[in-house]
Amino acid sequence: MRTSDCPTTDSSEFLLAALEQASEAVVIVNAERQISHFNAAAEAIWGLSRKDILGLDTGCLGLTDLRPHSEITIRRTDGSQLRAAISVSRIETGGRDSYMIFVRDVTAEVERRERIALLNLVADKTTRAVVVTDRKLRIVYTNAAFSGVFGHSAEQVQGRQVNQLLAGPMTDRKTLARLHRRICDGRGQEEEILAYDHNGDEIWVSAIVKAFRNDRGRIKYVFALLSDVSESKQLRSLQQLIMGALADELPLVEIADQLCRRVEAIAPDVVASVLHVDSEGLVHPLGGPSLPEDYSRALEGISIGPDVGSCGSAAYHGKPVLAENLDTDPRWQPYKTRPLEVGLKACWSTPIKAKDGRVIGTFAFYFRECRAPSRWHQRIVEACVHLGALAIERKEARAQIARLAYHDMLTGLPNRAQLLELANQAIADCKDRQLALIFLDLDHFKDVNDTLGHSAGDALLIEFAKRLRARIQPSDLLGRLSGDEFVIVLPNCDPARASLVASHITEALTSPLWIDNRQVPISASMGISIYPDNATDIDALLQQADAAMYKAKQAGRSTHRFFSADMNRLAEQRLVISAALRRAIANDLLRLVYQPQTRTVDGTLYGVEALARWHDPELGEVPPAKFIPLAEEVGLIEQIGLWSIREACRQMAAWRCAGLDVPCVAVNLSPLNFQNAKLAAVVAETIKAHGLPPDALMLEITEGVLANERSAAIETMNEIRELGVGLSLDDFGTGYSSLSRLAHLPIRELKIDRSFMRDIERDASALAIATAVVRVGQSLNMAVVAEGVETEGQRKLLAALGCDVVQGHLYARAMSPEAFERWLIDHVATQARMMRASIDEARSQPTPSLLIASTGG
Numbered sequence: 001m002r003t004s005d006c007p008t009t010d011s012s013e014f015l016l017a018a019l020e021q022a023s024e025a026v027v028i029v030n031a032e033r034q035i036s037h038f039n040a041a042a043e044a045i046w047g048l049s050r051k052d053i054l055g056l057d058t059g060c061l062g063l064t065d066l067r068p069h070s071e072i073t074i075r076r077t078d079g080s081q082l083r084a085a086i087s088v089s090r091i092e093t094g095g096r097d098s099y100m101i102f103v104r105d106v107t108a109e110v111e112r113r114e115r116i117a118l119l120n121l122v123a124d125k126t127t128r129a130v131v132v133t134d135r136k137l138r139i140v141y142t143n144a145a146f147s148g149v150f151g152h153s154a155e156q157v158q159g160r161q162v163n164q165l166l167a168g169p170m171t172d173r174k175t176l177a178r179l180h181r182r183i184c185d186g187r188g189q190e191e192e193i194l195a196y197d198h199n200g201d202e203i204w205v206s207a208i209v210k211a212f213r214n215d216r217g218r219i220k221y222v223f224a225l226l227s228d229v230s231e232s233k234q235l236r237s238l239q240q241l242i243m244g245a246l247a248d249e250l251p252l253v254e255i256a257d258q259l260c261r262r263v264e265a266i267a268p269d270v271v272a273s274v275l276h277v278d279s280e281g282l283v284h285p286l287g288g289p290s291l292p293e294d295y296s297r298a299l300e301g302i303s304i305g306p307d308v309g310s311c312g313s314a315a316y317h318g319k320p321v322l323a324e325n326l327d328t329d330p331r332w333q334p335y336k337t338r339p340l341e342v343g344l345k346a347c348w349s350t351p352i353k354a355k356d357g358r359v360i361g362t363f364a365f366y367f368r369e370c371r372a373p374s375r376w377h378q379r380i381v382e383a384c385v386h387l388g389a390l391a392i393e394r395k396e397a398r399a400q401i402a403r404l405a406y407h408d409m410l411t412g413l414p415n416r417a418q419l420l421e422l423a424n425q426a427i428a429d430c431k432d433r434q435l436a437l438i439f440l441d442l443d444h445f446k447d448v449n450d451t452l453g454h455s456a457g458d459a460l461l462i463e464f465a466k467r468l469r470a471r472i473q474p475s476d477l478l479g480r481l482s483g484d485e486f487v488i489v490l491p492n493c494d495p496a497r498a499s500l501v502a503s504h505i506t507e508a509l510t511s512p513l514w515i516d517n518r519q520v521p522i523s524a525s526m527g528i529s530i531y532p533d534n535a536t537d538i539d540a541l542l543q544q545a546d547a548a549m550y551k552a553k554q555a556g557r558s559t560h561r562f563f564s565a566d567m568n569r570l571a572e573q574r575l576v577i578s579a580a581l582r583r584a585i586a587n588d589l590l591r592l593v594y595q596p597q598t599r600t601v602d603g604t605l606y607g608v609e610a611l612a613r614w615h616d617p618e619l620g621e622v623p624p625a626k627f628i629p630l631a632e633e634v635g636l637i638e639q640i641g642l643w644s645i646r647e648a649c650r651q652m653a654a655w656r657c658a659g660l661d662v663p664c665v666a667v668n669l670s671p672l673n674f675q676n677a678k679l680a681a682v683v684a685e686t687i688k689a690h691g692l693p694p695d696a697l698m699l700e701i702t703e704g705v706l707a708n709e710r711s712a713a714i715e716t717m718n719e720i721r722e723l724g725v726g727l728s729l730d731d732f733g734t735g736y737s738s739l740s741r742l743a744h745l746p747i748r749e750l751k752i753d754r755s756f757m758r759d760i761e762r763d764a765s766a767l768a769i770a771t772a773v774v775r776v777g778q779s780l781n782m783a784v785v786a787e788g789v790e791t792e793g794q795r796k797l798l799a800a801l802g803c804d805v806v807q808g809h810l811y812a813r814a815m816s817p818e819a820f821e822r823w824l825i826d827h828v829a830t831q832a833r834m835m836r837a838s839i840d841e842a843r844s845q846p847t848p849s850l851l852i853a854s855t856g857g
């Protein structure tokens with residue numbers, strides 16, 4: 001090359017040629033900023049050809065200001081863009097300024113720079129601690145989170161060995177060694193390890209480590225990502241463990257044990273223990289797997305107090321108590337020996353409180369050094385007292401439920417469920433000996449409840465239970481089944497002894513109980529079944545004893561009866577029939593039939609008695625003598641009675657509407673119907689609803705209604721009488737009603753029991769009773785009705801006695817309403833015919849008495 005002798009123009013040409021070759025883009029502009037040179041590299045950068053550019057303003061290249069150094073973004077015509085570093089040199093040639101602009105593509109560089117800035121930002125913003133060390137684990141970089149987690153500033157840790165800095169006395173050396181291996185194997189697996197912050201407080205970290213190597217494969221840097229998992233994992237896993245144990249309904253001691261073990265795993269320098277504090281303030285160790293067993297056992301039953309160790313004091317004051325040195329702490333003197341022996345020197349206990357604030361337990365940390373709890377210990381305890389409270393409260397609630405579930409709240413006796421369980425146990429223990437089960441039912445308990453009130457009823461049951469308990473052995477079982485039903489189970493007992501026990505109970509009940517300063521007479525009916533003679537399972541024995549108890553009731557109460565096979569059959573039958581009856585009532589399948597009652601004087605209709613009938617599709621016709629007593633036993637009679645009243649009234653109204661003259665309908669009611677205080681109101685409403693006068697209805701009651709002096713039934717009877725509805729005393733002569741009492745009852749009619757009719761013609765005493773009954777009725781101004789009259793002879797006798805009304809097969813059986821209508825029409829016609837005949841007869845041969853009768857009827 002000819003460098004030395006080249007002329008100026010040549011040299012500028014040379015320069016330009018060199019520029020043309022330069023790898024860097026060069027743009028030369030004159031003082032007016034017009035582009036004078038645009039080299040090949042510049043063409044490449046802008047993607048423009050120089051012929052389109054030369055002479056134009058620099059603005060078209062995006063070069064607006066010509067500072068010595070700047071960076072611009074170049075947008076090419078093809079849409080791509082790049083980042084360019086601009087450096088501008090001013091050149092003076094011939095008194096004229098021109099500018100030489102060097103343009104360098106720095107896109108990649110900028111991107112790298114941005115990425116690094118971003119990474120820095122990320123490293124500082126992340127909550128995970130980032131540490132970069134050299135090959136020898138000396139720290140070269142830490143991010144902001146590292147300082148946040150461990151409390152060391154970046155400057156303080158620069159150059160320090162990372163494992164010396166973060167590991168501490170309880171850091172697991174094996175995990176540390178494993179982490180070291182992870183650096184090299186490059187698998188980036190996480191390890192959880194206990195680290196320590198600048199105060200020496202424990203932090204559980206999850207660590208990921210990774211090595212960065214140089215070109216030759218030697219480790220240059222070690223990168224570690226550390227996250228604080230104390231809360232998120234350790235405490236939560238503790239929580240999950242306990243919640244899981246609670247959900248699995250594990251026993252409390254097991255839950256406490258698991259809790260302690262887990263705590264000791266995440267806080268390796270503590271020995272944990274959980275105590276339960278009961279409502280009496282006594283402690284019961286629940287868990288302390290690392291404490292000496294004899295020490296835990298010795299704590300059982302210790303009373304909490306102001307200076308009782310750490311736990312007893314913490315429970316007493318309801319605040320955490322720290323004993324940093326058991327050896328010298330005055331509260332620990334009586335208890336310190338054993339813990340000191342096993343190297344436990346300090347104890348920090350926190351009360352566990354129920355939702356209502358009661359202290360229900362304590363949670364204690366024992367330490368092997370004289371020390372106070374760390375922040376981490378405090379965090380664990382915060383989480384654990386809550387879990388402990390949950391577990392203990394659950395157990396308390398369950399115990400409460402068990403008490404409720406197994407004990408009768410009123411008497412404190414085992415309830416049905418518990419009784420059955422205990423009885424089953426007794427049966428199992430019986431082997432081949434006998435066992436007796438006594439089913440007791442208080443007589444007339446309902447009356448006590450009704451007349452003296454429920455609290456008196458409750459008091460009576462409590463007293464009754466006490467008397468029973470006093471009459472049996474401690475080994476005998478006594479429980480309350482329900483209401484006024486009790487059961488006694490006598491293990492190892494034959495029928496003779498069972499009978500004796502029952503008699504003793506009956507006897508013990510003969511002296512009345514004192515309730516609210518009032519003497520209340522009581523008695524019980526008892527049924528007895530014997531294992532294994534009657535049955536081998538508790539349900540059957542119970543059912544049999546129940547059936548036998550009914551027999552005792554039927555036998556006049558205040559006594560006992562043994563179960564027999566007959567009763568079993570009856571009991572079963574009763575079950576079947578009562579179910580069918582219940583259905584029949586629900587489906588309105590009962591009917592009423594009507595039996596006429598006629599006056600003896602003239603044979604005219606006095607009224608009808610409505611009698612219930614039940615035809616069951618499977619059982620066939622079930623007689624009322626069977627289903628009525630059953631309905632009384634199983635609680636269906638109330639409904640039947642009310643239904644009879646409604647149905648009879650409906651029928652009466654229908655007859656009246658049809659022009660049939662039926663003066664009165666008599667409806668049979670059970671004594672139980674009169675226990676219903678609303679009976680009178682229902683009756684009033686029913687007759688009103690059917691537009692019937694009150695004397696169109698008669699209610700038949702039996703002497704059972706009067707059995708009880710205090711009975712609310714008398715009240716009801718008076719109310720009914722006030723309505724103008726009649727009351728008739730049915731089956732009179734069979735009971736024990738005293739005449740003086742009868743006189744004071746609001747009764748309008750007596751019905752002589754049909755048992756007297758049978759023999760009235762032959763048997764002088766039957767006639768005497770019938771005569772007496774008629775006289776009683778007459779003297780009390782009551783109508784007297786004889787039922788079961790089958791023969792003309794009976795009718796004549798009764799007429800002669802002055803009995804007003806007769807009812808019986810002689811006239812008609814009970815009939816369906818339609819049959820009765822036909823009978824009535826027929827009867828009226830016959831009456832008329834007879835009347836005419838007698839009038840005719842009287843005309844031909846006058847008889848004064850008959851004349852009076854026909855005109856008076």
Ligand code: C2E
Nearest residue numbers: 611612624625628644668669670788789790807808809814
């Ligand atoms: P009860 O109230 O003494 O009814 C009279 C019973 O004697 C009826 O029996 C009737 O059919 C029957 N009888 C009537 N005349 C004669 C006769 O000349 N000879 C004979 N041998 N018997 C006669 P029934 O209908 O079988 O009723 C039996 C018992 O059932 C009734 O005795 C009554 O205590 C009860 N009962 C019937 N229906 C009802 C009802 O709707 N409610 C209630 N609580 N008890 C009812």
Ligand code: CA
Nearest residue numbers: 609668700730
């Ligand atoms: Ca009757």
Ligand code: CA
Nearest residue numbers: 730731753787
């Ligand atoms: Ca009767």
